[in-house]
Amino acid sequence: MKECNICHKPEVFIIVNTVDREGNVQELALCKDCAQKKGISEIKKIKLTPAEIIMKLQMTSDANDQKITCNFCNITWANFRTTGRLGCEHCYESFKNQLDSLIKEIHGATLHRGKTVTSGRKTTYDRFVIKKLTKQMRQAIQNEDYEKAAVIRDQITKIKKGIV
C-alpha cells in the first residue's frame, strides 16, 4: 500500500506531478488531509497531458541542442524544443535519440500499430514531383550545373518508369 509522501499515513488520495524550475517532474502522493493543506482541491490531474509534456521540454536546455540538426529541413533540436513542432518527416530519424524517450513519455509506446500505407501507384504525387523536379532541372541547366541536371533527369526517368 502506498503512503502519503508528507505524513506517511497509509492512504493516498491523489498523486500529483510537480514540475520544478529545472523541468524535473516529481510524483507526489498525498492523503486527503495533506492535499487539502497544500491547496489541492479534488480536481487535479494525476499525470501530464501530451501538451504539458511538450511544454515541459521548453524548460530544459542543453548547449548541444543547437548542434543536433535535421539535414533535410535544417531545424535544430533546440528549435523543436521551443516550438514543439518538427520540420519534416526526416526529423524523426535525425532526432531519433531524443524523440524516442519523448514519444515513450507521451504515448507509453514507441512502436506503431494500426493502419499502414499501401504501395500503389502514386499518380497525382508523381505528376507533382515530376513538375517540381523539371523546374529544378531547368534551374540547374540555367546555372550551367549540368551534373546536377543529369542527376535530376535520371530521377525523373525513374519516376516515369515507376521504379521509385
Added chain:
Amino acid sequence: MENNTFTIISRTIPYWLVSGAPFEDIVISSRLRYARNIAGYRFPNLASNEELGEIFEMARAALENTQIPLETEKIEFITVTEFTDLQGEFLLERHLISPDFLKKIKSREKDDKNKHLSTLGVFISNDETISIMVNEEDHLRFQVISAGLEFDKSFSKLNTLDDIFESTLRYAFSPQYGYLTACPTNVGTGFRVSIMAHLPGLVLTKEINQALNAIWQFNCLVRGLYGEGTETRGYFFQISNSITLGQTEQEIMQGIKNIITQLINHEKKARDFLLKTMKTELEDKVYRAYAILRSARLLNSDEALNLLATVRLGVATEILNEVSLTTLNKIMILLKPANLQIFYNQTLNPYERDEKRASLIRTILQESQN
C-alpha cells in the same frame, strides 16, 4: 466559396445535428480525424509558400480525380480558399475547421505576392459531415462528424477518404512510428476521437470533478467546447484520446467508447437523482431558462448558451416537451456571433448581435411550438 454560399448553409442545420442519434440526450457529436503528411515536403510550419501551394493542388487533384463512393447519395465537396475573418469564425463555430486553422487564416498576409497560389484551404462536404483541412499543422487533416455516439459509419467514411487520397499520393510513413506528423503527440495512427458531451447532471450534483479525474486516468483529455484553451460553458465538455501511438484505431475507439459509456451512466444517475431529490428546483430552473429564451430582448452568446443548456436538460429529462432537441441544436449553432451575422448577411456590432440573437431565438422557439 461565394458569399451567398455561406448565407445558404448558414440557414440550414448541419446534417450531424439532426436528432434521432444514439445517446443524443447526452452526447452531442462524435468527431473522428486523421492527420496525414505528404512525403518529401516539409511540414506546413516550415514549408515555403511554393511547397504549400503544391500540396494544396495535390490535395485538390486527389479529391477531384476520384469518384467518392462514400454514401449512396453523392457527396459534393465545397472548396474554400478565400476567407474573410468572419467566414473563418463561422467555419470554426460549425466545427469544420480548428482554432489553429482560424489563427492561420487571420495571420495570413492579405496581399501576398504569391496570391495566385492557394496555400491554405478546406474541403467541406455539402452535408457538413466531412471536412478536409489542407496545411493546418499537418498537410492533411480529415474529419468526419456524426451526431450522438456513433463511430462505425464515420470510421468507414474516414478510411475511404484516406484510401482515396493515399491511392494517388505518397504519405510520410515509417514502419516504427507510423504516420509522421508535425507534432509527436499525433504520430502513429494520427487518429483522434473527440466526443462532445452535455453533462449538466454531473455538474449540478458536483460529481463532475471526480468523473473528469477518472477520465484523465484512462488516457483521455477533457476540454472546453472549441478545443484547447477554451473554457467549458453550458456544461459542455469535449473528451478525446490522448494517445495515438501503440494502439490500433479500433483499440482507441473502444477505449473512448468504454469511458463515454461509463460517463453516460453516471450522467443518467445524476439526472435521476436530481429528479428525485430536487424536482421542483430543477423544474423551476428549466422553466425560468425557457421563459427567458422566449421573451428576452437582448441576449449575449454566453448567456444564451447557458440558458439553452439548461433547457436541453429539461427536454432530456422530459420536464419540458414543447421543444425538440433538433430545434435546440439549431439554436446552439445559430446563436454564435459569426453564424448569426452570416445568417443575417450583415456585420453587426455586439449590441445589435444581442438584439438579433434574442429575436432569432424567440422566432425559432415560437415556430417550433406550432
